[in-house]
Amino acid sequence: MADLKSVPADAYMSLAQSYGQSFYGALRGAEGTRNYAGGPAVLDFNPSSRDRSGDSSDDQTGDDEDSFDPTKGSPSYDNEGKLTGKKPKEQRSLRLSINARERRRMHDLNDALDGLRSVIPYAHSPSVRKLSKIATLLLAKNYILMQAQALEEMRRLVAYLNQGQTLNTSLPPFGQSSVYPYPGTNVPSTAEKCSAFPAGTSSLCKHCTDKP
DNA sequence: TAGGCCATCTGGTCCT
DNA sequence: AGGACCAGATGGCCTA
Numbered sequence: 001m002a003d004l005k006s007v008p009a010d011a012y013m014s015l016a017q018s019y020g021q022s023f024y025g026a027l028r029g030a031e032g033t034r035n036y037a038g039g040p041a042v043l044d045f046n047p048s049s050r051d052r053s054g055d056s057s058d059d060q061t062g063d064d065e066d067s068f069d070p071t072k073g074s075p076s077y078d079n080e081g082k083l084t085g086k087k088p089k090e091q092r093s094l095r096l097s098i099n100a101r102e103r104r105r106m107h108d109l110n111d112a113l114d115g116l117r118s119v120i121p122y123a124h125s126p127s128v129r130k131l132s133k134i135a136t137l138l139l140a141k142n143y144i145l146m147q148a149q150a151l152e153e154m155r156r157l158v159a160y161l162n163q164g165q166t167l168n169t170s171l172p173p174f175g176q177s178s179v180y181p182y183p184g185t186n187v188p189s190t191a192e193k194c195s196a197f198p199a200g201t202s203s204l205c206k207h208c209t210d211k212p
Numbered sequence: 213t214a215g216g217c218c219a220t221c222t223g224g225t226c227c228t
Numbered sequence: 229a230g231g232a233c234c235a236g237a238t239g240g241c242c243t244a
C-alpha cells in the first residue's frame with residue numbers, strides 16, 4: 001500500500017483528466033465485454049462530420065467494404081474539409097487498412113496486459129473477475145516494488161551473515177512487505193482490493209467511492 | 213438505470 | 229508514403 005500512497009492524488013486526477021470521461025472506476029472484470037474477436041465494432045462515428053459512406057469494419061481483417069458504396073458518398077475531403085485527390089473508394093480502403101492495423105496493435109497491447117496479469121499475484125481462477133487494465137498496471141507496479149524491497153532485504157541478510165554486521169531492523173519481516181498488493185492471500189476480498197489503493201480510499205475503487 | 217470498463221474508429225503527429 | 233503511437237469520441241455490455 002505504501003507505494004501506491006506514494007502516487008500523488010493529483011497524478012491520478014491528471015491521468016483521469018487526460019483520459020477524459022469516466023476512465024476511473026471500480027476494480028471489476030470485463031470478461032463479458034472482451035469480444036473483439038467479432039465484437040460489435042459497428043459504430044456510427046460522427047457521421048455528420050466525416051466521410052463515412054458505409055458502416056465501420058467489424059471483422060478482424062479490416063477489409064470489410066460490403067456496405068461501402070462510393071457512388072453514394074460525398075467527394076473526398078481531408079480533415080480540413082478540402083477536396084483530396086484520392087477517390088472515395090481508395091480512401092475507404094486506406095481507412096479500413098488503418099483501422100485493422102490499429103485493431104491489431106490494440107490486441108497486442110491487450111495480450112501484453114494478459115501476460116502481465118498472469119504473473120502478478122492475483123487470483124487467476126475463472127470464478128474471479130479479471131483485473132481491469134488500470135488495476136493490472138497498479139498492482140504490477142506494487143509487485144515490482146515489493147520484489148525490489150525483498151531483494152534489498154536479502155542483500156542485507158547476506159551481508160549480515162557474511163560480515164556479522166548488524167541487521168537493519170527497520171525493514172519489515174521478509175515476505176511481509178507493505179507494498180505487497182494483497183498480503184496473506186491470493187484471493188483478495190473487496191476490502192483488500194480497496195486497500196491496494198492510495199490512502200485507503202481511491203477514486204479507482206468503487207468500494208472506496210461508495211463509502212459514506 | 214447510472215456508472216464503469218471496454219473495443220473500435222478516427223484524425224493527428226512523429227518517425228523511418 | 230506508410231506505419232506506429234496517441235488521444236478523443238462513441239456505443240455496447242455488465243454490475244450495483
